[in-house]
Amino acid sequence: MTSIDLGRTLDRRFQQYFSGRAGTPFSVRHGAVAHTVGTGDPAFTIAVTDPRGAKALAGLDQFQIGVAYLRGWLDFEGDLMAALKIRGMFHDRHPIAWVARFAPALRFGGAEHDRRAISAHYDEESEFFLTFMDSRHRCYTQGVFERDDEPLEDAMTRKMQLALEALKVSPGDHILEVGGGWGAFSEYAARQGVHVTTLTLAEESERYLSDLFAREQLPARVVRQHLLRYEAPRRYDAIVNMGVTEHLPDYRASLRKYAELVRPGGHVYLDALAMRAKHRVSTFMSRYIYPGKSSPLVLHSYLRQVARSPFELVSVDDDRHNYHLTCAEWARRLDAARDEVVRRWGDPLYRRFRLFLWGSAASFDTGLVQAYRWVLRMP
Structure with a gap:
């Protein structure tokens, strides 16, 4: 041509x-x-x-x-x-790719498919993610900014404290965390005397968290298990889920599990990116970023299931601009670390995450994607 x-x-x-x-x-x-x-x-x-x-x-x-x-x-x-x-x-019409996205769930079963899909994204070396995340907490969800030019680290500290306050826990209480990531919330809560059990599906996350908890002698432990398969020895005082609802698209099942795991009077803090329709993710995103049946939160569908559950809805906050600021800063930091990333992990990984992070920042800024944080309470 x-x-x-x-x-x-x-x-x-x-x-x-x-x-x-x-x-x-x-x-x-x-x-x-x-x-x-x-x-x-x-x-x-x-x-x-x-x-x-x-x-x-x-x-x-x-x-x-x-x-x-x-x-x-x-x-x-x-x-x-x-x-x-x-x-x-540019168009994005790929019906065969859409069908292929869900076929593995039928073959392997939901939980095993989720494990494979999560590992495809999160089992890159931890050091790669640390090149662009905040250096204080290593948090892989949105911060809460007081102003647009605030340092990412301060926005993440504010987010950790807001979540901990929303859970209304005290030193000695026990929290279940769904999705441990790199220990942002579990370390923050544990340093304040709260006991944390954190669930993860990624082997690399399990390795990183086990080393972190042992090295820092924190009252925290990691379990590599799917939430819906997890059996707890006791009910927890609170539950926290930062950015994992996207990987739990069966809202009724996850709410039922939360109700089984949290004590009466206990709170559940959650946050997630969202869209107005379920499974409306681009072919590129479903193929190269989050393969499988993960999908953004659909808030109105989720709240219908909350209304049918025993939980009370305490609060809902719009976090779209916070997530835009977070992704844009992650993208800038990734670009600044380009030479190191390419040298250690190769140009394709740098390019893949560059499209992902700048694309996410653009989507939040234009309103194509939303984000929320919300709190539930078990009466």
Whole structure:
């Protein structure tokens, strides 16, 4: 495909997509030729480095464009978040991929499928995630910001304290944490005298947490077990779930399990990213970021199940802007660590998470994706 043909294809699609409204201009550089799509100074440049990249662009398929970027056939120069904000200009129609996303759950069963899917994302080396997460808590969910330019570390400390206060626990109480990650909440709570049992499905997370709890002599332990299969020796004083509801799309089953595990009068703190329709995730996200049947929270569906459960809804807070700020800062830190990441883990992993983090920041900023934190109480 010639540069002229590619430019014309993109021009036509740009005019269709932005019909009657101002569009974000961008440039496409194919060989020695640069072509500006739209009017004005380009916000970013797509550099075609391989004929297969030009073919992906001409196909107007956002999944194929993402794959071309992963493989180095395309590069993005300039404002990547601006580029990802207009990815709706490219179609994402892949019905076979949608069916394939759910087929393994039927083959392996729900819990085993969840374990495989979680491991696909979280079993990269912990040191990789630590290149971009906050350095104080290592928290892999949104912070709570007092102002847009506040340091990420302070936003994460505020989030830990808000969650602990919402659970209304005291030193000596026992909390069950669903999804241990890298020990952000469990370490914070344990240092205040609260006992924590944290569940994880990822082997790397289990290794990291076991070492952390032993090294720091914290009143915490890690269990590698799916929530829905977990049998506790006693009821807990509270439960915390930061960012794992997306991996528990059966709301009725998870609420039933919480009711089984928390004592009367106990609180459950949760937060999650959300969308208005279940399973409406991009093909790229379901193939390369979170494979399997994980899906964003659908708040209105979740609250219907809360109404049918024994729980009282204590509060709901909108965290969309907080999650935008968090993902944008993670993306900046990943970009700043590019040389180290590429040297230690390879260029494809850097590119995959770069698309994921900047794409998430763009989605929260435009409202394509929402985020909430909420608290339940067992009467």
